[in-house]
Structures are given as C-alpha cells and as structure tokens.
Amino acid sequence: MNALATDQLPVVVIGAGPVGLAAASRLVERGIEPLVLEAGPSAGTAVRDWAHVRLFSPWSEITDPAAEKLLAPSGWTRPDGSAYPTGGDWAERYLQPLADILDDKVRYGATVVGVARAGRDRIVDSGRDEQPFTVHVASAGGREERISARAVIDASGTWSTPGPMGADGLPALGERSAAGRISYRVPDLGDPAVRARYAGKRTAVVGSGASAFTALALLADLAADEPGTHAVWILRRGITGSTFGGGEADQLPARGALGLRAKAAVEAGHAGTVTGFRTQAVERDGDRLVLVDEDGRRLDPVDEVIVLTGLRPDLTFLSEIRLGLDERLQAPTALAPLIDPNVHSCGTVYPHGVHELSHPEHGIYLAGMKSYGRAPTFLALTGYEQVRSITAAIAGDREAAERVELTLPETGVCGGAGLFDEPDAAQNGEGGGCCAAPAVLQTGIGAPAPSGGC
Known part of the structure; x- marks a missing residue:
C-alpha cells in the first residue's frame, strides 16, 4: 500500500x-x-x-x-x-x-x-x-x-494488570490458590456485600501508595461502626517522615489529606503496621491466611488481604x-x-x-x-x-x-522504590526523600477521602 x-x-x-x-x-x-x-x-x-x-x-x-x-x-x-x-x-x-x-x-x-x-x-x-x-x-x-x-x-x-503480592514482582507462593480471600482493588464499602466481607474482620493491606492510604482510611471508618474490624498495613520499607506523603506540604492538597487520614488510622489503633516485610508465601490456617516473608517471618492470621502494589x-x-x-x-x-x-x-x-x-x-x-x-x-x-x-x-x-504547551506545578510525589525499600536505610531517614513531615499530623477519621491518581 x-x-x-x-x-x-x-x-x-x-x-x-x-x-x-x-x-x-x-x-x-x-x-x-x-x-x-x-x-x-x-x-x-x-x-x-x-x-x-x-x-x-x-x-x-x-x-x-x-x-x-x-x-x-x-x-x-x-x-x-x-x-x-x-x-x-x-x-x-x-x-x-x-x-x-x-x-x-x-x-x-x-x-x-x-x-x-x-x-x-x-x-x-x-x-x-x-x-x-x-x-x-x-x-x-x-x-x-x-x-x-x-x-x-x-x-x-x-x-x-495489578501488581501481585510477591516482593519479587511475581505472585507469592500460594497467592493464586488463595485468590478468593485476596483483592487487588480499593474496596467499595458502600456495597453491602463488600462491606460484609470486611466488617469485623482482620485485613492485611499490602502497598505504600495512595491506594493503600485510601483502603486504610476506609477500613478505619468501618472499624468505627463495626467492632472487631482491624487493618494490618504491610510495608516493604520502614516508616519515615514521608511514608504518609507530603501532608499539608503536598502540592496536591487532597492527596496530602489522604495520607494524613491513613496516619490517623494508624495512630487511632484501627491499623497496625508491619515494616520491612517482603512477602514470599501465603499459607492457610484453617479459613484464614498467614503471610510469610523471605526470611521466614510469619504474621498473625488474617481473614482478607488487599494487595495494592501498583x-x-x-x-x-x-x-x-x-x-x-x-x-x-x-x-x-x-x-x-x-x-x-x-x-x-x-x-x-x-x-x-x-x-x-x-x-x-x-x-x-x-x-x-x-x-x-x-x-x-x-x-x-x-x-x-x-x-x-x-x-x-x-x-x-x-x-x-x-512545542510544550503545558506547565505543571511541582506535585511533591514521594516514595522512591530504591533506598526506600531498604528497611534499615528507611528507618534511619535515608533514601532521598525530600518531603518534610507536616507540622500537623492529625485529621478526623470521618473526613472525605479524595484519592485516585489520574
């Protein structure tokens, strides 16, 4: 032609x-x-x-x-x-x-x-x-x-094509067979069936970005209404000043507020944190799941897992x-x-x-x-x-x-995957993060939850 x-x-x-x-x-x-x-x-x-x-x-x-x-x-x-x-x-x-x-x-x-x-x-x-x-x-x-x-x-x-739970970029051992208890999306807790799935349950949230923040905030809201609801936030890195994003210093204010809600969920006790954990396997404990990291560390059993790894x-x-x-x-x-x-x-x-x-x-x-x-x-x-x-x-x-016809402001996107993935470096405040911890770190659990990178 x-x-x-x-x-x-x-x-x-x-x-x-x-x-x-x-x-x-x-x-x-x-x-x-x-x-x-x-x-x-x-x-x-x-x-x-x-x-x-x-x-x-x-x-x-x-x-x-x-x-x-x-x-x-x-x-x-x-x-x-x-x-x-x-x-x-x-x-x-x-x-x-x-x-x-x-x-x-x-x-x-x-x-x-x-x-x-x-x-x-x-x-x-x-x-x-x-x-x-x-x-x-x-x-x-x-x-x-x-x-x-x-x-x-x-x-x-x-x-x-969501990312899997396995820290090596492939599904963890047992991840596929446990698919009925694993979700790769932010849950819609306005749906009665989805709400029932997580109400009164212990749920692991795997991931460190805005989607994980959203899931933690939603589960915290659910915990306020449904006794026994608890989240376990699983991070491959450690906790640093930038773990929850830029907070009030974020050039995208709604994203900053979302990170603050996730932090509030942790501080209020609605979510625990596990750091330096690289999932290698998912094992059964009756009707529950046990996550195992590459060094053999085993977490307490959970009812559900939400994987938000990109x-x-x-x-x-x-x-x-x-x-x-x-x-x-x-x-x-x-x-x-x-x-x-x-x-x-x-x-x-x-x-x-x-x-x-x-x-x-x-x-x-x-x-x-x-x-x-x-x-x-x-x-x-x-x-x-x-x-x-x-x-x-x-x-x-x-x-x-x-020709470039667009000028964008600095968006304060934090969280490189390089040194931040090293637990010791992260806990020592290393890894190239440039977003300072905000001065005020508390927000109401019931605040709106803008999210969703676009």
Whole structure:
C-alpha cells in the first residue's frame, strides 16, 4: 500500500478512557479520522471500576481542551473546577458524554488482541515502514476482525494488570490458590456485600501508595461502626517522615489529606503496621491466611488481604511491534529517566510529547498511564499534553508536536522504590526523600477521602 493510501486510513486509538478520548478529540480537531476501540461496554470502563474513589485532582485538571470544544455545542458545561469528582462522576459527567459526541468513532466490546505491520512480523525489515498497521480485534460473540490503521495510539492503561503480592514482582507462593480471600482493588464499602466481607474482620493491606492510604482510611471508618474490624498495613520499607506523603506540604492538597487520614488510622489503633516485610508465601490456617516473608517471618492470621502494589502495562498484544522500552519501568526509553521512582522520590512531573514517546516502530505510541509503565506518578494533564503532541506529529505538524504547551506545578510525589525499600536505610531517614513531615499530623477519621491518581 502506498503512503497516500495509508494516509486515508484511520488512526486506531486503543481504550475509551480519559486519554484515549482526548486523543480522538485531538484527531478530529485536525481532520484525521479516529477509531477508538474499547473492550468494555461503555466509556471509561476502567474508571468505573473505581467509581467510589475520589480523585485528588479537581475538575479543572481532568478535562481536555479539545474535548471541551467538541462537547460545547451539545450544551455540556464543565463542572465546578475546584470540586474533586469520584471516578463515577468523571465517567458519567465527562467521559461518556464525550464518547457519545464522537458517536460511531467509538466502538465498544472490541478487545485488541494484537497489533502488527501488515504482512510483516517483527523480524522483517523489508518494506516495513511502508506498510499500514493491522489491528487484530476480538468482538462480542467471538467474532474476529482485522482493521488497517495509519497509526496506533495505545491508551489502554494499566488497570487490567495489578501488581501481585510477591516482593519479587511475581505472585507469592500460594497467592493464586488463595485468590478468593485476596483483592487487588480499593474496596467499595458502600456495597453491602463488600462491606460484609470486611466488617469485623482482620485485613492485611499490602502497598505504600495512595491506594493503600485510601483502603486504610476506609477500613478505619468501618472499624468505627463495626467492632472487631482491624487493618494490618504491610510495608516493604520502614516508616519515615514521608511514608504518609507530603501532608499539608503536598502540592496536591487532597492527596496530602489522604495520607494524613491513613496516619490517623494508624495512630487511632484501627491499623497496625508491619515494616520491612517482603512477602514470599501465603499459607492457610484453617479459613484464614498467614503471610510469610523471605526470611521466614510469619504474621498473625488474617481473614482478607488487599494487595495494592501498583499496576503494570499489558504488552502481550504488542509482541510483533518494535518497541523501545526501559528495562526497569517498561516505559519508553526517552521518557523513563524523567519518571523513574528509583531516582525521583519527589519532584516535578515534566510535560513531554512525541519525542519522548516515539519507538523504533514509526507510528505506534503508548500514551497515558500505559506510557509510564510501572511508574506511579501519572497525571491526566500530562496525558492530554502527550496526545496533543502525538496527534500533531501524525498530522505532520512537527513544530506543534515539539512545542510544550503545558506547565505543571511541582506535585511533591514521594516514595522512591530504591533506598526506600531498604528497611534499615528507611528507618534511619535515608533514601532521598525530600518531603518534610507536616507540622500537623492529625485529621478526623470521618473526613472525605479524595484519592485516585489520574
């Protein structure tokens, strides 16, 4: 197929989440046909899975300018920019209306199972760049389809592949067989069935980020109403001044408040802490579970385990594409040094675009959460800037593609995985943390719980 014919093909966008729909809006703005393929039944399927969780970014930071222009003729108005929505609010009041405006440019129930160059596996060099992409899709009812594309923007996120409990990045021994007692999501305690699962129970929370803070705060609220409810917070590192985030010094105030709620839960006795614990095995003790670390230490039995150890990208359907990924983060090689938590325990989320997101395979881009690989510091505004730059490059506007149109404040993201994972170093206050402990460390257990990195 010649270049002119290829340019008539659509740009396939994988995922109808915030960044995928922003990419489609930017393509429409430039007169390029998008085709958004969403595996779920509606826009923001992954966001809806955490509909009960409140974001720590306000409305003013989670809508895309090009998307707003598309929505305006329909009478849509942006919600109060200073308010903090839940995931459910984001999906219903912004993502779904945007997808509805895009109409047949969004297809639901379309799972991408492979991306390749037409007629070329990843080994073949000859004529490779002249070939369009072929996107293999499995639709509802088992129907298979092949879609030709001039470019592919993979904004499928990382939600479908949560990290396991095992400290080596693989499931702990016995983790799979105990799956009925293990959850990898922040519990929705507004759901009666979920509430009953944790009420009056002893629950281990494994993880050290905002999601773990949220789970601890929610379980503390439950403990106030349901006697016998208790959480055990399991950390691979020790407790330092930055364990609970930046507190009142956090540039994202809602995230700081969330860390303070987690600290209050510990200080009120609703949650105990276990530090320097690297889970190696999960054993049965009757109907309960016992976690065992790599040195043989065994914790007291628990009824449930909530594993919140981060997310990772699913790269299986890109196996025939030549990607340039960092060996640690699984993020694009030029982007990885800017976001590597081994180096950046605290600091700025740098705006970036097509240069940092390009791969050896021309015309394929990972955007949004997926572009960050295993790094935990992604913000929606960053993703919107990514797809603005990417779509400009696809349109041939190199000047716009290389121009930075976003300035972000320092966000005070704390908690590098490097020295912080060394229990002795962490307890001695080492490890590169730069967020000072806040002066006031108490908040009410019943305060709102903004959360959810976006």
